Amino acid sequence: MTQRTANDQLKALIEESGLSYDGTARAVKAVALESGQRLGTNKSAVHHWTLGAVPDGQTPGYLAEALSRRLGRRITHEDLGLGSPVGGEDDSIGLTLDFDSIQTLTAIGSADVNRRRFLATSAYSMAAAVLPLEAVQEAAARTRTVSGGALAGHADVAAVRDMVRLFMDMDERHGGQHGRAAFVQYLITDVRDLCRARFGSEEARAEALSVASAAAHLCGWKAYDSGEQGLAQRYYMQSLGLARDSGIPGQDGFVMRTMSQQGMKLHRPEHCLALAETGWGRAKGRVDSQVEALFAVTHAHALAKAGQRQAAIGDVDRAHAALAAGADDEVPFWALVWGPPAATVYSRTAKVFETLGDRHNAARQYATAAASRPGTTYARIIALDLVAQAEQQAKQGGIEQACATWSRAIDTMAGVRSTRTLKAVRSLRGDLRPYRARGVRCAVELDERARVFLVHHR
Numbered sequence: 001m002t003q004r005t006a007n008d009q010l011k012a013l014i015e016e017s018g019l020s021y022d023g024t025a026r027a028v029k030a031v032a033l034e035s036g037q038r039l040g041t042n043k044s045a046v047h048h049w050t051l052g053a054v055p056d057g058q059t060p061g062y063l064a065e066a067l068s069r070r071l072g073r074r075i076t077h078e079d080l081g082l083g084s085p086v087g088g089e090d091d092s093i094g095l096t097l098d099f100d101s102i103q104t105l106t107a108i109g110s111a112d113v114n115r116r117r118f119l120a121t122s123a124y125s126m127a128a129a130v131l132p133l134e135a136v137q138e139a140a141a142r143t144r145t146v147s148g149g150a151l152a153g154h155a156d157v158a159a160v161r162d163m164v165r166l167f168m169d170m171d172e173r174h175g176g177q178h179g180r181a182a183f184v185q186y187l188i189t190d191v192r193d194l195c196r197a198r199f200g201s202e203e204a205r206a207e208a209l210s211v212a213s214a215a216a217h218l219c220g221w222k223a224y225d226s227g228e229q230g231l232a233q234r235y236y237m238q239s240l241g242l243a244r245d246s247g248i249p250g251q252d253g254f255v256m257r258t259m260s261q262q263g264m265k266l267h268r269p270e271h272c273l274a275l276a277e278t279g280w281g282r283a284k285g286r287v288d289s290q291v292e293a294l295f296a297v298t299h300a301h302a303l304a305k306a307g308q309r310q311a312a313i314g315d316v317d318r319a320h321a322a323l324a325a326g327a328d329d330e331v332p333f334w335a336l337v338w339g340p341p342a343a344t345v346y347s348r349t350a351k352v353f354e355t356l357g358d359r360h361n362a363a364r365q366y367a368t369a370a371a372s373r374p375g376t377t378y379a380r381i382i383a384l385d386l387v388a389q390a391e392q393q394a395k396q397g398g399i400e401q402a403c404a405t406w407s408r409a410i411d412t413m414a415g416v417r418s419t420r421t422l423k424a425v426r427s428l429r430g431d432l433r434p435y436r437a438r439g440v441r442c443a444v445e446l447d448e449r450a451r452v453f454l455v456h457h458r
Contacts, residue, residue, distance in 0.1 A: 004052030009081030011050040017070040021046040027066035028059065031123050034266050036227035036419070037062075054082060058121045065123040074127040095128040095234060101241035102195045105216055108234050109188035112219070113181050122230030129233075129263060129271045132240055132256050133278055152197035157207045160194050164215050165333055171218065172339065172378045175418030176225025184219055191215045195242075209246035213239045214334040217255060221337065225380075227419040229266060236262070243334075250291060251334055253282030257298045258337075269305050276302040289326025290341040293319040297348040304355040312352055319345050338381055343372035347385055354392065363392035375412070380421060383412040387424040391431065399435050403442040410453055422457060425450050 014024055021043035028046075032039045039059065049055055055063060060082050068075045077083060093107055167183045195212050199205040220235030236259050243251040256279030263272040280295035300315035323342055331341055338344045350365035366389035370382045386409035394402035406428050413421050429450050435443035 007050050007052050007081045009079065013067050013071070013075065013080065014046070014050065017067055019070060021050075024063075024066065027070065028062045031062040031065045031069075032058070032121075034124050034229045035121050035231075037121050058123075061123050065125060069126045074125075093234065095125050095131075095237060097131055097237060097241050097244075101216075101238045101245070102192055102212065105212075105235075105238045105242075106188045106192055108231075108238065109184045109219065112223070112231065113184045113188070121228070122234070124229040124233050124262075124266060124268070126268060126270060128237060129259065129268070129275070131237070132259060133271065133274055150193075150197050151200060152194055152208065153200050153204050154207065156194060156197070157204060157211055160191060160208075160215075161211045161333065163190070164211060164218065168218055168333075168337065169377055171222060171225075172380055173376070173415075175380050175416040175421065176222035177417040177419070180222045180226070183215075183222070187215050187219055206246045206248060209242050210248040210251055210334065213242035213246060213251060213255065216242060217258065217334070217337065220258075224262065225418050225420055227423075229262070232262065233259070248332075248334075249286035250283035251332075253279035253295065254291075254335060255279075256282065257295055260298060260302055264301060264305055269302075273299075273302040273306050287335075288329035288331070289322040290329040290331050291326075291335045293322035293326065293345050294335060294341055294348075296322060297345045297352070300352050301348055301355065304352045309356055312356065316349050316352055319349070339373045339378045343369050343378075343381075346372055347381070350385070350388065350392075354388070359392045359396050363389050363396070366392065379412050379414075380416045380418050383409045383416065383421055384424060386412065387428060390428070394431055399440060400442050403432075403446045406446055407449070410449060413453070413457075417457075422454065425453055429454075 014021070017024070019027060024046045025041045025043050028041050029039045032041075037058065039062070041059065045053075045055075049063075054060075060077055060080060064075045064077060064080055067080075093104070093111070163186065167179060167186075170179050191212050194208050197208070199208065216235050216239035220232045220239060223229075223235060224232035236255060240252055240255040240259070243255050256275050260272045260275035260279065263269065263275065276295070276299040280292075280299050283292060283295050296315050296319035300312045300319060303312035303315060323345055335341065338347075346365050347369035350362045350369060353359075353362035353365060366385045370385040370389065373382055375382060386405055390402040390405035390409065393399075393405060409428075410425065413425070429447055432443045432447045432450075436447050
């Protein structure tokens with residue numbers, strides 16, 4: 001029988017972190033849950049790791065991230081005393097802005113389209129979340145264009161932009177899992193080839209990189225909608241690199257805004273306010289009023305998360321004033337990811353009020369957001385806004401009104417393939433449990449409808 005060698009490196013890191021073995025296990029499970037993985041890790045498992053046992057599957061990556069967050073510096077597999085990732089698969093791929101974004105995107109996309117588990121279940125990295133803030137002053141473009149390729153012009157860029165728009169519309173209508181593999185394949189072939197072409201002008205090159213950034217952003221959004229947070233973050237990082245290299249005013253800030261929102265959704269507030277603030281700073285005075293409204297309302301949400309109530313409400317007012325001032329603006333396509341800016345502002349305003357505990361205004365803004373988007377195009381986000389509205393109504397004691405709103409949400413979800421909508425339906429069943437136990441008729445009927453919906457949409 002082979003005797004294991006104790007892992008003194010891991011034991012030392014855990015001791016430095018101040019976590020008990022039980023606390024370490026809970027931290028690892030929390031990181032894994034962000035990517036939809038439910039682990040059975042316990043203090044006994046952690047103890048065995050310090051004695052030389054090797055964690056299974058993606059657990060080493062989750063352990064590294066958990067200790068990185070606790071210690072405030074990046075911890076690698078090697079730091080843990082676990083050597084390189086099994087099979088040479090690097091789960092840190094895409095977590096820098098130092099390399100050629102197109103080359104990195106191709107590697108990420110290839111792993112994604114082949115559903116390589118090491119990347120799909122990779123952890124959201126707190127260390128990487130700060131990189132956009134550190135790199136914002138860098139002006140040097142790193143994305144290479146390869147001489148000798150096909151000559152590309154505005155018409156070639158327009159063709160790719162039209163395809164990205166088509167998939168953006170499909171994503172909102174049918175959910176992030178619909179057409180995902182097809183679009184990632186398009187990213188690593190047609191979009192890559194466009195960016196590697198020769199361009200007749202710098203303007204055409206900038207447009208091509210901007211479209212590629214939007215495509216990477218959409219891939220990130222599809223991964224996010226599937227609950228794959230680490231993968232989404234990697235796409236967003238490369239989208240940011242391409243947007244920065246394109247020089248298109250405000251687009252790099254828009255990606256930073258998205259990264260701020262992802263952190264808030266995951267309850268990782270460490271850099272969210274700075275990302276929202278820096279992103280807005282990249283766009284101020286360089287974009288039209290409607291787009292600036294999107295930055296203002298995200299900054300308001302980050303302020304609310306930080307407990308800065310009055311400042312948050314002030315930015316909500318600025319966002320709504322910008323909307324009114326820019327009613328006739330032509331919004332760039334990369335800023336239309338979630339539909340008309342007005343609807344996005346209303347939805348994010350609702351989240352501000354929800355964070356501040358103002359349930360009445362939160363419900364009202366969610367209702368306005370849902371009514372502000374074309375139902376045939378934005379089915380998923382309308383459904384999620386309605387679910388959020390119903391939650392606020394239920395918390396105010398209006399269970400019958402909430403059940404009616406939840407029912408509308410389920411109607412809207414028909415044909416949508418989204419992990420988030422399924423999670424929302426599971427959540428509403430939990431919210432209904434106390435009312436169902438009391439025999440409230442609308443709750444009993446809605447719970448049965450939700451149960452059947454989940455059976456049919458596994």
